[in-house]
Amino acid sequence: STLHPSDTPSASAAPTKPRVGVVMGSSSDWDTMQHAVQMLAHFGVAHEARVVSAHRMPDDLFAYAEQAGPRGLQAIIAGAGGAAHLPGMMAAKTTVPVLGVPVASRHLQGVDSLHSIVQMPKGVPVATFAIGNAGAANAALFAVSMLALHDSDLATKLQAFRAEQTEAARAMTLPV
C-alpha cells in the first residue's frame, strides 16, 4: 500500500488523539477513576481524563458527548457517585459506547450509584461495572477488549495480561 507523509511519525507530530475518554462527576471521584486511567496507560491506549459534572456543568456534558464521535473517541468511561446521571446522560447524547463506573458514595456506599447507572431504560444502554476500584479497572479492560478487536498489538498485550493472571493464580498457595 502507498505510504502518505501523514502516515510517518515525526518529532513534530501532534500528540496522539485519545481513543478513550475518562470522565467523572467530581475530582473526588479521582481516587476511584485513577484505576481506569492507570489501566489504559498500562496498555498504552491514548486517553484523556477530565471532570464533566452532569448537574454542575450540563452544557459541557452535552458538548463533550456531541464531540466524542467526531473527535474519534471509541469508548467513554464515565464514573459518578450518588444520583449518578453522568453515564446515562452521556449515553443519551452519543452513540459512542459508554462504560459506567459507580463510585462509592458517603451514605449508601455506592449502591445508589450502581442502581442509578445500571437501571437504564430500554433503548439507551450504559455498560455498568462493579462499584469502586475494581469497576474502574474493569471498565478500562473492557475498553481495551473492544479496541483489541481491530488492533492486533493490543490483542497480544491483552492475552499476555490474562496469562500473567493465570500464572499468578496457579502459583497461589494456601496455609494448609
Ligand code: RP5
Ligand atoms: C457526584 O457527586 C460525583 O460523581 C461525586 O461522586 C459525588 C460527590 O461530589 P463532590 O461533592 O465530592 O464534588 O456528582
